[in-house]
Amino acid sequence: MTAASRHTPRLADQRRHEVTRQCLSVGVATGAYGISFGALSVAAGLNLWQTIALSALLFSGASQFAIVGIVAAGGAGAAAVATSSLLGMRNGLYGLQMSRLLGVRGLRRVPAAQLTIDESTAVAIAQPEPSAQRLGFWGTGVAVYILWNLTTILGAVVGNALGDPRRFGLDAAAPAAFCALLWPRLKAGEARAVAAVAAVIAVIVAPHAPAGIPVLVAALAAIVAGLRPPGGPRMRDVLGNPSTPSDDVAPP
Amino acid sequence: MTLWTTVLLASALAFALKFLGYVVPHHLLDGVVVSRVTAMLPVALLSALVAVQTFTSSGGGLTLDARAAGLGVAVTALLLRAPFLVVVILAAATAATLRNLGWG
Numbered sequence: 001m002t003a004a005s006r007h008t009p010r011l012a013d014q015r016r017h018e019v020t021r022q023c024l025s026v027g028v029a030t031g032a033y034g035i036s037f038g039a040l041s042v043a044a045g046l047n048l049w050q051t052i053a054l055s056a057l058l059f060s061g062a063s064q065f066a067i068v069g070i071v072a073a074g075g076a077g078a079a080a081v082a083t084s085s086l087l088g089m090r091n092g093l094y095g096l097q098m099s100r101l102l103g104v105r106g107l108r109r110v111p112a113a114q115l116t117i118d119e120s121t122a123v124a125i126a127q128p129e130p131s132a133q134r135l136g137f138w139g140t141g142v143a144v145y146i147l148w149n150l151t152t153i154l155g156a157v158v159g160n161a162l163g164d165p166r167r168f169g170l171d172a173a174a175p176a177a178f179c180a181l182l183w184p185r186l187k188a189g190e191a192r193a194v195a196a197v198a199a200v201i202a203v204i205v206a207p208h209a210p211a212g213i214p215v216l217v218a219a220l221a222a223i224v225a226g227l228r229p230p231g232g233p234r235m236r237d238v239l240g241n242p243s244t245p246s247d248d249v250a251p252p
Numbered sequence: 253m254t255l256w257t258t259v260l261l262a263s264a265l266a267f268a269l270k271f272l273g274y275v276v277p278h279h280l281l282d283g284v285v286v287s288r289v290t291a292m293l294p295v296a297l298l299s300a301l302v303a304v305q306t307f308t309s310s311g312g313g314l315t316l317d318a319r320a321a322g323l324g325v326a327v328t329a330l331l332l333r334a335p336f337l338v339v340v341i342l343a344a345a346t347a348a349t350l351r352n353l354g355w356g
Contacts, residue, residue, distance in 0.1 A: 058262055167351070203308065
C-alpha cells in the first residue's frame, strides 16, 4: 500500500469536503473535552505549564487523564508514567497501521507519529480510498491537536479560577471522563468481561497498595485475555468503528 | 520524581511508542497476541481507573459517596448517547449538588 500512495488519483471535490467535514467534527468533539482535561489537571496540582506540556507533548487523552488522576490521588510519578505508557502502547499499533496507509518517510514520520491517536486512526481507516485515508489522518490529527491544546489552556485557566475541586464535583468528573473514553471500547463481550475483571482487581488491590499500583495490577486482566486463543475483538472493536474497510483488520 | 520529570518522561515515552509503529519492521509488532493484548490494555486500565477513582477513599478503602452517584448519572447519559462533555458535566453537577445537600 505504501508504494501505491504517491500514484493514487486526487480526491473528487465532494469526497474531499466530506472527509474534511468528518475531520473537523471529530476535532471539535474531541477538543471540547480538552476543557475537562485542563480543569482536572490544575485541580490535581499540576501548574499551567505542566498542563500545557502534557497536551502539546504527550498528546493522548487517556494517558493524560491517567497521569493527572494518579497525581491527584497522591500516587508516585513512576506509577503515573507506567500507566500512561501502558495506555500509550495502542498508539504504537496504530502507528504500524498508519505507516502502511500514509507511506511517510524520513522526518515526516515525526509529525505523523505525534498525531497518531485514536481519533486520527479511526477517521483514516474508516475511508475506503487511500487518498481519503491520508486526508482523514492528517486532517483529524491537526484539527484535534490545535483544538485540544487551545481548550486545555481554557480549561486550566477556568479550573484555576474555580478553587476547591470537590465543591464543583470535579473528583466525580474524572471517573466520568474515563467511563466515556471506555464506553466505545465495550462493544465486544470479551471487552466487557475484561473491564469487569479489571475493575474488581483494582478495587481489591487498592487498600493494600500505593495509589496508581492497583490500576497497573488490573492491566494483568488485559494480558491474560490477550494470551487466550484469538477469535475476540479486533482493531475495529477497539476504535468503536464497525464499518472499517481496511484489509489489515479484516478477520482471518 | 518531580512533577516536571513525570510530565516530560511520560511525554517522551508516549512519543517513542507512537514512533515505534513507524520504524520497526512490520512483522515484529504484527502478531495476533501483541495486537490482542494492546487492544485490551486500554479497556482494563480505563475500567480500573473508573473503579478506583469512584469507589475508593484516599487511603484506598472501599467507599460509596457522591462520586458513585455521579458515575451512575454518567453511565445513564452514555446509554442515552450524550456527548463526552455533557457526560462529564452531568457527573460533576450530580456530585456537587449531593454535597451541597450534605451527602457524600
